[in-house]
Amino acid sequence: MDSSGEVINKTPFGFLCNNEKFADIHFIVGAKNLQQRFPAHKAFLSARSPVFETMLFGSLAESKEVKVPDVEPSSFLTVLKFIYSNEAQIDSETVINTLYAANKYHLSVLEDHCIDFLKSVLSGKNAFLLLRQAQLFDKPELEKLCLDMIDKHATDAFTSDYFLEIDLNTLISVLERDTLEIFESKIFEGILSWSKTECVRQELSVTPENQQFVLGSALKLIRFSMMTLKEFINGPFQSKLLAEDEVDKLCKELALKTNICEKPRCCDSFHDExxxxxxxxxxxxxxxxxxxxxxxxxxxxxxxxxxxxxxxxxxxxxxxxxxxxxxxxxxxxxxxxxxxxxxxxxxxxxxxxxxxxxxxxxxxxxxxxxxxxxxxxxxx
Missing domain, CATH: 2.60.120 (Jelly Rolls)
Known part of the structure; x- marks a missing residue:
């Protein structure tokens, strides 16, 4: 993602943010080796966030020091700045973690601002990353935008590193789409790389049998008949992911085609070339x-x-x-x-x-x- 930071409006109490003056609570934020200590004020936090109100004034109220290991220090500071001054400096490096923190503390305005920022930097290269975030935080509008971006820039999306990180259910849901503007051979190249990465994730040796296993029903969603014989031989045939009888059947079918080029996925219902x-x-x-x-x-x-x-x-x-x-x-x-x-x-x-x-x-x-x-x- 590539964009400069954005700021929303300030209010007069910003000077108390991350300030020991009048502080009555401290937060130890981040993983063990990267922890930072932030002073804060219970009243300010509770007035802006129901989660902080329960945490600091509820029946199970925390002591004067609260550990927050699951939030990045930089994102927690962004949350504090938003609470104290209504100011939020968001950029491509911090937006995902800030979105997580805003969701965690029920700061809907900050959360919406993060979503708007993500929409502004959405591209084919990061669409699968942002699709995962949209699904995680239940943001259907962002999810739709991501899927539309994947359709229009499918080659960039399927060759991105973020594609290799998606789970099987997401892979299947994308492969079911008729609107992908990409050649089927490129889709196959993508799932071949994904299957190798998934084998490593599951601590399996990378073999055709294990690649078939991790792909499951996703392999059946590749429309091999849209390829030319040349693309089929250079890709699926050499991968050894298909059974011999299926390979023979497809080779005979593709040998009869007169198309000089494979048909793109988005043209499946179109006439011949x-x-x-x-x-x-x-x-x-x-x-x-x-x-x-x-x-x-x-x-x-x-x-x-x-x-x-x-x-x-x-x-x-x-x-x-x-x-x-x-x-x-x-x-x-x-x-x-x-x-x-x-x-x-x-x-x-x-x-x-x-x-x-x-x-x-x-x-x-x-x-x-x-x-x-x-x-x-x-x-x-």
């Missing part, structure tokens, strides 16, 4: 998912001897309205098809532009049509 000629600047009349480019044969008996299979080609798709660039970069191969690592949604009423570079030289207009043959799309 569409090949369309696209000019340097273009727009679309309906929503498409853009997969990649077919190239004319280059360097063999092809169109232009200036370009050959040893050259590196870079094709940039530019969303001119939002100033977003989607980059493709690889050596020209014998297939003459290059694919994005994720499906890209193209929507009507936007203008798109294509820039082509080969061997670090931007192609002039007259050469564009000798290189780009067609674009590969999926549509409803």
């Amino acid at each position: 569409v090949r369309l000629f696209i000019s340097r600047s273009f727009s679309v009349k309906r929503t498409y998912f853009f997969i990649g480019f077919l190239l004319h044969q280059i360097g063999n008996d092809g169109y232009d001897s200036k370009y050959n299979t040893k050259d590196k080609i870079v094709i940039t798709l530019i969303d001119e309205e939002n100033n977003i660039e989607y980059l493709l970069s690889q050596l020209i191969n014998s297939d003459n098809f290059i694919k994005y690592d994720r499906p890209i949604m193209l929507t009507p009423d936007k203008n798109y532009k294509i820039k082509v570079q080969i061997a670090e030289n931007v192609l002039p207009d007259e050469d564009y049509f000798f290189i780009i043959s067609e674009g590969i799309f999926y549509r409803k």
Whole structure:
């Protein structure tokens, strides 16, 4: 997460925060080797938090020193500042622990402020981390935002370290979604890494049998039939996670497919792939998912001897309205098809532009049509 801290409004009693003056209670906060001691005032704490009121004035009231081993000292200080001055300095390093502390002491305003901060820094890379927090603290609005983010930025989400930390139930619930904008082979790569990490967590040796065990029913949620035979052979076949009869059945099924590219998960209900000629600047009349480019044969008996299979080609798709660039970069191969690592949604009423570079030289207009043959799309 990446954002500067935010502050909410102050009140006049902030000077008493973490101040020994008039203090009648002390808190020993943090794990043993990282403990800090904070002075406080029972009346202030109890006036702002029913949890502190019960703790300090209830029938089982604490003594003059209270141990709080489950809260980080920095987050406890944030809680104290909020109680005394209505001020809360929240940043990406402390927000999760502060949310835990705000929830623990029933400080709903501070809790809401933490949630708002998390919404502002939500991205594909941290969506699984924040999804776990949303579920832990029962925040359905944040949970929905996280799931939407995972849908739209699934490749980033499935390749993040936080994905490896989720539990099996969360994994299953995400794999059941039809709206993930990701190729099925990428999903399989993700669950393969997750299964290895889960084996280590459960102190099991990393073997195909144990990976099958920790994945359970999650493995059955991979839609292998959406892959091409090439992706299936390079991934699931080599993983040895599938039974031989299932592998044989899928190989025969996939060998009959005519698609040049695997279908993204979000396009499961769409028609077969569409090949369309696209000019340097273009727009679309309906929503498409853009997969990649077919190239004319280059360097063999092809169109232009200036370009050959040893050259590196870079094709940039530019969303001119939002100033977003989607980059493709690889050596020209014998297939003459290059694919994005994720499906890209193209929507009507936007203008798109294509820039082509080969061997670090931007192609002039007259050469564009000798290189780009067609674009590969999926549509409803």
